[in-house]
Amino acid sequence: MKYSDFPYKRISVDSQKELMAGWLTRFEKAESADEQISVLKEVDEANREYSSYQAIASLNFNRNINDEAAKAEKEYYDTIGPEMQEIHNKLDKAVDVSTFKDELRAMWGDTFLKMIEMDLKTFDPKIMDMLRKETELRNEYTQLVGGAQIEFDGKTYNLAGLGPFHKNADRHVRKTSYEARFDWFEENADQFDELYDKLVKLRHKIAVTLGYENFIELGYLRMSRSDYGAKEVANFRKQIVEHVVPIVTKLRQQKKEILGLDHLYFYDGINFKEGDPKPKVTSDELVAGAQKMYHELSPETGEFFDIMVNEELMDLVNRDGKMVGGFCTAFPKYNRPYIFSNFNGTDHDITVLTHEAGHAFQCYSSRKQPLTSYLWPTMESAEIHSMSMEFFTWPWMETFFKEETERFKYKHIAGSLSFLPYGACVDHFQHWVYENPEATPIERKEKWLEFEALYLPDRDYDDIEFPKSGGIWQGQLHIYQMPFYYIDYTLAQTCAFQFWIKSEDNREKAWEDYYRLCQAGGSLPFTGLVELAGLKLPFDDGCLESVVQKVTKWLDDVDVSSL
Numbered sequence: 001m002k003y004s005d006f007p008y009k010r011i012s013v014d015s016q017k018e019l020m021a022g023w024l025t026r027f028e029k030a031e032s033a034d035e036q037i038s039v040l041k042e043v044d045e046a047n048r049e050y051s052s053y054q055a056i057a058s059l060n061f062n063r064n065i066n067d068e069a070a071k072a073e074k075e076y077y078d079t080i081g082p083e084m085q086e087i088h089n090k091l092d093k094a095v096d097v098s099t100f101k102d103e104l105r106a107m108w109g110d111t112f113l114k115m116i117e118m119d120l121k122t123f124d125p126k127i128m129d130m131l132r133k134e135t136e137l138r139n140e141y142t143q144l145v146g147g148a149q150i151e152f153d154g155k156t157y158n159l160a161g162l163g164p165f166h167k168n169a170d171r172h173v174r175k176t177s178y179e180a181r182f183d184w185f186e187e188n189a190d191q192f193d194e195l196y197d198k199l200v201k202l203r204h205k206i207a208v209t210l211g212y213e214n215f216i217e218l219g220y221l222r223m224s225r226s227d228y229g230a231k232e233v234a235n236f237r238k239q240i241v242e243h244v245v246p247i248v249t250k251l252r253q254q255k256k257e258i259l260g261l262d263h264l265y266f267y268d269g270i271n272f273k274e275g276d277p278k279p280k281v282t283s284d285e286l287v288a289g290a291q292k293m294y295h296e297l298s299p300e301t302g303e304f305f306d307i308m309v310n311e312e313l314m315d316l317v318n319r320d321g322k323m324v325g326g327f328c329t330a331f332p333k334y335n336r337p338y339i340f341s342n343f344n345g346t347d348h349d350i351t352v353l354t355h356e357a358g359h360a361f362q363c364y365s366s367r368k369q370p371l372t373s374y375l376w377p378t379m380e381s382a383e384i385h386s387m388s389m390e391f392f393t394w395p396w397m398e399t400f401f402k403e404e405t406e407r408f409k410y411k412h413i414a415g416s417l418s419f420l421p422y423g424a425c426v427d428h429f430q431h432w433v434y435e436n437p438e439a440t441p442i443e444r445k446e447k448w449l450e451f452e453a454l455y456l457p458d459r460d461y462d463d464i465e466f467p468k469s470g471g472i473w474q475g476q477l478h479i480y481q482m483p484f485y486y487i488d489y490t491l492a493q494t495c496a497f498q499f500w501i502k503s504e505d506n507r508e509k510a511w512e513d514y515y516r517l518c519q520a521g522g523s524l525p526f527t528g529l530v531e532l533a534g535l536k537l538p539f540d541d542g543c544l545e546s547v548v549q550k551v552t553k554w555l556d557d558v559d560v561s562s563l
């Protein structure tokens with residue numbers, strides 16, 4: 001069946017309420033574990049259906065934002081979201097006090113119950129109004145950032161539209177485009193400060209109302225982290241400072257050589273004098289190349305990618321009326337994932353086909369998991385599959401980049417490594433912010449600069465005032481939208497590097513471990529999945545050190561002058 005033939009319908013809240021009332025009664029009155037299990041299986045079947053239709057509604061709108069009918073469907077599912085959450089909250093409470101918890105645990109493992117416990121710890125009817133307020137403030141941020149109208153070189157751009165100029169081969173264009181960007185932030189500085197201040201204080205109040213000392217623990221629970229806390233993450237950041245920051249400094253020295261510059265400023269974010277490597281194939285050739293690549297990679301990926309192609313589960317090329325960005329979504333009822341992207345002739349087109357295909361392959365491989373909630377793991381685990389797939393496909397990069405293959409690989413490794421300190425900086429800053437909810441906007445900016453000096457010691461903003469005074473993080477949407485969701489990328493990257501090292505050493509074994517990880521989906525928390533994959537836990541001492549050693553060795557072997 002092709003995507004366009006997938007049945008779709010609106011699910012009404014009333015019908016769900018009625019069903020849930022029935023399930024709830026049966027669950028609470030159940031006299032055996034088996035009875036409870038059969039109710040939960042029915043609920044899961046319904047969840048599968050609901051989340052599939054919701055995903056279809058959202059995807060169809062993303063594929064054509066001018067389609068009014070698609071917009072109406074998406075908005076319908078958006079508006080019923082909170083009510084659906086409330087409906088499910090009732091059942092969660094019943095499961096949490098079930099007398100057959102041991103049997104439920106034996107059936108689905110500990111993760112199922114842990115997830116419910118965590119959900120319950122993040123919600124209480126008395127915070128409903130505050131949650132609504134939080135959503136409003138989040139939307140205000142989205143509107144503020146999305147509505148940017150920036151004059152540059154005689155034309156008006158939004159922030160995304162201005163992006164390519166920051167990577168221009170001409171230094172003057174890079175600098176002036178950044179100046180235009182930050183002038184706009186400066187003009188709106190009060191609004192950014194005020195919005196964040198409100199969000200921080202509101203989140204603190206929500207946390208205190210729920211009985212927490214501050215927002216940090218609640219923030220971790222919201223990210224469904226059941227198996228590690230702020231202490232472990234702090235140890236991970238410490239290792240980044242010790243082992244990654246020095247090598248990134250070395251990479252910057254190398255970059256000066258590559259770019260032929262005496263000094264690097266913040267706006268020198270390009271990788272090569274002539275610009276980044278570009279795919280040497282058309283988008284059709286790219287897909288054909290990827291299909292061949294996935295067949296050669298493993299029987300599992302071959303089968304998977306054929307399905308993606310034959311059932312039209314990818315919308316890859318940029319066109320008018322399409323939402324920007326790239327993502328992977330899924331329709332659990334039909335056991336199928338979907339890849340959405342906007343090919344635009346950059347190396348990112350290839351990364352989409354490896355990164356998003358990593359997410360999609362994991363989801364497809366997890367289709368036999370018994371619960372819809374096990375289809376995807378938590379964020380720091382989910383990115384392992386995608387980032388590792390970027391490395392597993394390295395041997396085929398020549399198909400796409402031809403003579404620029406080495407450049408692509410260098411950019412990939414250097415970029416991934418250089419990202420770690422920035423990710424840690426964003427994370428450390430947020431911990432400080434929520435530990436000090438009464439800090440003023442100016443104090444926050446001063447603190448940001450302190451963290452920058454620790455994690456990004458070479459950063460030089462030249463004479464651009466806004467970032468120089470500590471405001472640059474206001475463009476990082478995670479900080480406003482999803483507190484504490486950022487370190488995830490650095491944890492996953494550390495695991496992906498381990499897969500890269502393994503695969504250089506013993507490809508078959510590495511793939512075996514990876515495939516096992518993909519099949520496990522979200523049935524285990526992060527630390528459990530890392531162990532299952534035979535990887536070292538990023539929080540543990542020595543993990544980053546050994547990763548960095550191997551990466552450094554690879555970098556040392558690169559002849560920079562040939563790039």
Ligand SMILES: [Zn+2]
Pocket residue numbers: 355359383386
């Ligand atoms: Zn991803």
